[in-house]
Amino acid sequence: MSFTDRVLAAVGRIPKGRVASYGLIAGMVGSPQAAQAVGQVLHRLDTSSDLPWWRVVNSQGYITVPCLEHPAIMQASLLKTEGVTVTQKNSMFWVDMRRFGVNLHHDQTNT
DNA sequence: AAGGTGACTAACA
DNA sequence: ATGTTAGCCACCT
Numbered sequence: 001m002s003f004t005d006r007v008l009a010a011v012g013r014i015p016k017g018r019v020a021s022y023g024l025i026a027g028m029v030g031s032p033q034a035a036q037a038v039g040q041v042l043h044r045l046d047t048s049s050d051l052p053w054w055r056v057v058n059s060q061g062y063i064t065v066p067c068l069e070h071p072a073i074m075q076a077s078l079l080k081t082e083g084v085t086v087t088q089k090n091s092m093f094w095v096d097m098r099r100f101g102v103n104l105h106h107d108q109t110n111t
Numbered sequence: 112a113a114g115g116t117g118a119c120t121a122a123c124a
Numbered sequence: 125a126t127g128t129t130a131g132c133c134a135c136c137t
Contacts, residue, residue, distance in 0.1 A: 003134060043117065058118080
């Protein structure tokens, strides 16, 4: 299974209503230092994909999506739809990782 | 095959 | 505390 496939699988396991950082995903697939590569994978993700790409934000909890196909504002609203509180800070969208981060709280850690 | 890129991070100044 | 710089990793050209 390629790195990409593992990343996609990991993203797919992010529970609804919660978010994960690129770094966390990287760790989940066994490459803690590949956060940027994770972003790379999601960046290439097909628009028609059913993957919950919007549940991924950076380590600070900020939405950093330059992609016009998947605007930050879209990601923000998708998250809100799931019950995630998204705040606007400096014209940027932010999520409190302490409240919605996957690693904290109870987790869904599968295999 | 080699070099450049990016939805990242953590460390420094 | 904020702004910049330097590593890191897999994918694309």
